[in-house]
Amino acid sequence: MIDLEFLINTLSLGSLYALLALGLVLVYGILKLVNFAYGEYIMIAGYGLYFSATVLQLPWWATMLFGVAAAVLTSYLTELAAFRPVRTKSANALIVTSFAVSIFLQNAVLILVSPRARAVQLPPIFSKTVNIAGATTPVRNLLIIGTTIVVLVLMSLLMKKTVLGIAMRAAAEKFTTTRLMGVPANLVISAAFIISGLLAGIASIFWIGRSSSVDPITGAAPLLIAFIATVMGGMHSPTGAVVGGFVYGLLFNILSITLPASMISYRDAFMFVIVVLFLLFRPEGIIKGGYTEERVG
Amino acid sequence: MTMPMLTVENLMASYGVVRALHGISLEMNEGELVALLGANGAGKSTTLKSITGVLRPVKGTVTFLGEEITNRKPENIVKRGISLVPEGREIFGQLTVEENLRLGAFSSYQRDRYKADLKEIFELFPILEERFGQPGGLLSGGEQQMLAIARAMMAHPKLLMLDEPSLGLSPAMTDNIFVLIKRLQEMGSTILLVEQNAERALGIVDRAYLLANGEVEFAGSAEDLKRKVDIASVYFGGDDEASCEVPL
């Protein structure tokens, strides 16, 4: 029996996971990079929220801008400093680089801020609950669903209607040929990182919104979710990532309800086992997409 | 005498340790239709890749319109006016015909000109108008080849290079493509054509270079080439045992 509360819960969780997965797959599509530093963009956005809200006491809209901007900037800077020079090297070199970038950012925050968690003040609306047709749900669950709908519509307009979007889709399919159309390689790659950072930043507001705190390893959990959601949905198209995010949210909620209390701590392990088993039968994920495996040369 | 449009001097290129070009030199003047002929592995595609910047030559220079463009990025070379119709067409299968064409116009996009160009393209290739909203991947081989040529033309190239445009096409479609290439020249394009189908290519070009083993073996007018060189021997490598590739 599906009640409204379960539905809203699943939709909001799925929305958050879809945003996370989408940001990861955009960069993957073009650079064929599994970006281990992606979680750190979320973490840095969290610290952006912390500084602007708790330390600087800016108004709520300014803190959100500040947090998202921090993620976008970090994403772009990591592309410039680390990924661009390694881009033409082997696929493993690229992955290891992203892992090193991730470790670097975590430890930089550890050194510069503190190993301890910091409390993030979010606008009071995040902690309120509302009653819809008998179902009680936190307002932030509705906010994330609304935000995700807006983001997905804007993203699809960007990818379908603008030249930049068309060029990014083309680059994900045939990178060298796209350059032969006169599209600068650095333009599409930087654009992918910037949008990826943007999505990480937006997702971070809601991720941090659940715990109201941030620490240097805040990024690990959302990174994993994005990983699993993308491989499950399909690494080869943005649609796959979004579908994967929602399926993951559903699976998570089902496991939370059905697993006995003694097994709940194994929930993540169960999730991964299910996903790995699924991949054995369908390695390309739920959605087969158009991204090819051509590497950026 | 005016300066040639494109000058390639002593170009050497290699894939890892394998040397593919041993010093190629060639020239192209404005308005010419020139063929680059040779067997598989002679270095035709490598030459094009080096000119377009996809491959970095080990040595040698490429000069276009008086400016050296060796080692520039592919996107900058396109901007300077060299467009390539790549081997195997390389259509974006997930993108619609419209989006493919729109990307072709990337380097010099102006809304009004784009609309006008589309009209011209549709006159040359009526089929593309019919297929305008369809994904490129659903087009037939010949249609894809037309789309690839149209896409390159959208950039208003000063020099158009075609890499094996007849590859994998039916004889009838091949005829169409060759007629079209000749027509593009008559409309004012400068064209460098790489072909395996030497007989057909020599039928339409002004001049030709014959490559073998990464070197220019012969250069001259189409008539000279037809007369002086036994085309078949180039492809069959002189002795019959070595033959494994039959020209289309």
Next chain:
Amino acid sequence: MNLTSRLAAFSRQHSTLPILMIPLVLVGLGLSMFGSSLLVNVYTYFCVSLIMVLGLQMFMGNAGILNWVHIGFVGIGAYASGILSTAPLVKGMGVPNMYPALVELSMPVIPAILLGGVIAALVAAVIGYPLMRLSDFVGVITLFATLIVIHVVMTQWDNVTNGPRTFFGVQEFTTLTVALIAALIVMVVAYWFRESALGLRLRASRDDRYAAMAVGIDVVRVRYYGFVSSALIAGMAGGLWGHFITSFSPKAFYISEMFILLSMIVIGGSGSISGAVTGTALVTVAREAFRQLEGTINNAHVLSFEVYGLTEAVMAIAMVTILIWRPGGVVGGQELRWPLLKRAKRSETKEVEDGV
């Protein structure tokens, strides 16, 4: 061919192992006679790390697959060997929830370490086949997820591992001599493995999967054998490590430790045994230096806060720098061979293909 030229050819061919082993033995001898206890500890730790990295090289270096699970196998080996060799009384106190059957186990250390390796290899054999079918990026993520599954099990299964709490009371066994001898043996094994028919097939599958399939190599199967062999070494390395450190928790077998192993193999060059050895040595020295520096800064109280994470941050920068300038690592994909200077030239053209 006369004798001298044949001898020269032979020494060129097989000079790698002596070039690597002689300095290791000399440093080991020197330290055991004159070194401070700190240096002896560092060197022992180096030798154990070297075994882990060599095990990693066997699979990751030859197959070209980033094997995140490796540190998980080290952990399985460490727990297995610890449980097998620790006296029942100590286990009963240390791990209150342990299954009685496990508490009663007790065997000498050496067979326990070997058995720990076998258990890790068995786990690899059970989970490996499906994993090896997945290539490229799905493969990377799945292996990463597998490490997390192993970690979750280690932290939650407190009837075996004592959960997230420390597992202590493991016998001290791994001295410098033990670690050095084990490292030398594993080095020979890893070298032999790389040059063996299986190693050659693995390297072929790394360089071009489809070409390898085309010449009849069953890519999934050779990867599978490589994965299991690598886990065997990892498990034994874990046992040696456990009997060196004597108390540990699941944290020791997770992402940050894997980062250290990865930095070792990437900085040295994963394509060769020489690279694995060089990288392990460089990283061990650098880490110790930075740890001392961190300690000095923190003890001097010149800063108002304690410095954590400096070592990791610097290692991360070093790694990216190496990947930019020498993507094949310091040594590259070619083994060191006797006239040492001759190879510098060759590695330059090879670099790109060897990758990480």
